[in-house]
Amino acid sequence: MHLPSSAIYLPHLAYDSVVFGFSGDSLRILIMEYHKTGWFALPGGFVRRDEHLDTAVKRGLKERTALDNIFLRQFHTFGATDRFDAAAMEAIMVANDIDPVANSWLLGRFVTVAYYALIDYKKVTLQPDALSDSVNWYAVGELPPLLFDHEHIVREALRTLRENLGRNLMETNLLPPLFTMKDLQCVYEAILGEPQHRSSFQRKMLASGLLERCEKLLTGAAHKAPYLYRFAPHPRSADE
Amino acid sequence: MHLPSSAIYLPHLAYDSVVFGFSGDSLRILIMEYHKTGWFALPGGFVRRDEHLDTAVKRGLKERTALDNIFLRQFHTFGATDRFDAAAMEAIMVANDIDPVANSWLLGRFVTVAYYALIDYKKVTLQPDALSDSVNWYAVGELPPLLFDHEHIVREALRTLRENLGRNLMETNLLPPLFTMKDLQCVYEAILGEPQHRSSFQRKMLASGLLERCEKLLTGAAHKAPYLYRFAPHPRSADE
DNA sequence: ATACTATTGTCTCACCGTGCGACAATGATA
DNA sequence: TATCATTGTCGCACGGTGAGACAATAGTAT
Structure with missing residues (x-):
């Protein structure tokens, strides 16, 4: 299976994106479900060694939504030492036939830079990635339990979005x-x-x-x- | 000379701090000058492998100002690929008798998480670190030219500080x-x-x-x- | 054709925060 | 005791906002 390698990506650094979708009435968030685990998490990814951080996030989003030119804002970097759960990550790797020993760099600590995006979910064709069964919309307030500190990240994203609404909306393509x-x-x-x-x-x-x-x-x-x-x-x- | 080693620190990840000082009239920023180069930059540092990101910044600030319980806010993570200047970094290492080959991890790309702090500069005893001749206060608007993208970082810090003034001031110990x-x-x-x-x-x-x-x-x-x-x-x- | 309905654009009114100036109160000094 | 500088407060004008009212109008029903 194709998997990110520590040779092309910056180690210990990740990003997560809180993708808000809007379709006439409700506000929803893009959540992915890992293969065979029943676990949910925010879509995220890693940064290539020669790639701008913002570019990495755009790339990941395009892979999952097939959308370009998405409204995207960085809002916080989460750097707690206990935010990562190596046991959960290992279980995900096992469920996906990935050798935890050969890919042990994925089990270490990650600092994650979090972004939020605003898109019109009628225009999106969702595309699960190699690790996920599905990518789906969940109404804010009816999210499933999320892995790691991702619920915390969602709360912070929503708070920031509401604060900046006036300044942002023009560029959102919503x-x-x-x-x-x-x-x-x-x-x-x-x-x-x-x-x-x-x-x-x-x-x-x-x-x-x-x-x-x-x-x-x-x-x-x-x-x-x-x-x-x-x-x-x-x-x-x-x-x- | 004692130097950070890639074994204890997360590679490719740094922090920079914009320390605002206040003493009755003017607003100033803490700027350090590298040994024998005449180059100025923001005080920054690296994150230990088992250390909370916020803790790393507090630690670095305490080393330079001898202050604890500083008001500190993360405001942005800068992840451009061209933000780092390996040539300048190498010149700094040479000027400090540091072997660039043995410490080549310092010449690679760094993503930096930027924080701003607010302190009362009458209470501070400045303490240059191993790489710097001096740490000094410079009035905002009269800063020397800064290395890397640090002038950009300062502008963003000031913008964020002004936006959040009302909410912050209570906790600043200013x-x-x-x-x-x-x-x-x-x-x-x-x-x-x-x-x-x-x-x-x-x-x-x-x-x-x-x-x-x-x-x-x-x-x-x-x-x-x-x-x-x-x-x-x-x-x-x-x-x- | 006419009346009706739902929605929209606008107006008015009261209220509140703010810039700005005026005035009285008051602690220190001469 | 008189003077002065600074401080606490008040009043006024202005602009933004919540809330309701009213007229305009495109479609629908009669």
Whole structure:
């Protein structure tokens, strides 16, 4: 079986990614399940010796989601000595017919750099890797128990995402090029986990200078046709 | 000469610390100068194989400042492939009579986890390490040219510090246990780099619920004696 | 064609935080 | 006792925000 080798990868250094998906209503996270163990974990990987850290994470994400140009942010590096569970890792290797002795570098301690990503999960075709049975979406709040310190990592990712929502959303590709104010509000509500007041939300968004209003929307809905908006290529400040 | 060995430290992983100091008026940063090279860099170090990442940073800081219980926050991990300059590193080793061949692990690529710290520089006795002539304070904005990507790291540290000022300041030990509103305002102004309006500042701080007011201050100053404040052990919310 | 319904864009109002200036209180000094 | 510098507080104007109200309108039912 093809396995990462200590010759090409930096030892003791890994990354994990918390991939948030959004599809109109709920916020979910990408979780992978290891072969024959029933264990769940965040998708992660290793960094090649001549590769930019950010590039490694993009590469891993592309392998699993077939998506390029993903919105991706590093948020914390976890370096506790007890965060890694060598026994669990060895069990995973055994379940996958990997020789723990020949690959003992995988049993050592790892410092992991954690990233979060935001993608539209309707656009994704999930692709399990060599070690995993499946990669699936789980609603935040209904996650299975995760290996290592991955639940902690998820909590920190969600906290950071909520703090930075305003600054991030424009680049996330979570919305189509043209969208209604209602669409935008749904994204905010899914991520923040609480309803937003319609009229205040609209006023705030319009005042932010991040949006450009376009033409009308006509699709068959029994009500007034809403405007379409797009993210402004060059966000304007207040005085324009 | 005593030198870190690849047997005790995690390879390819380092930390760098941006130590902000405050002494009543200006904000400064701790910069070290390498022996016989005239080159400046941030104080940093390596992580022992059985050591928590955070612990490694605390250890390094204690060696240089003799301070314990420092306010310390991780803010970013820098993982570009071109961030390290092997030629410069080799020159430093030669200037310090270190054999580059026997210590070639130091010439490879390093991913560095960056932290910032906030300390009161009146309480510090600076202690150069084995590789450095001196450790000194430099005002932000008057830094010497720094090695590697350290200027970039400093900019990011300052940005993060300013964003998180409100949440952090209580734990920084930048102020004595009891302090006046004026003292607090000076800290804010040094860090933010711009003057604050006295009365608004006072109102905002009192409303934050982070402060407790104590008795009067009597020290000889030709004016009304100001109240003394301390940080509330259990910050109260608005409704109390 | 007309009435009705659901949704949307906007307006108003009250409230709160903030920049900014004014004023009184007060400890030290002359 | 008078003066001064600094401090605590108050008032005002302004802008952002939560919350509700109302008119506009595209589709649907009658």
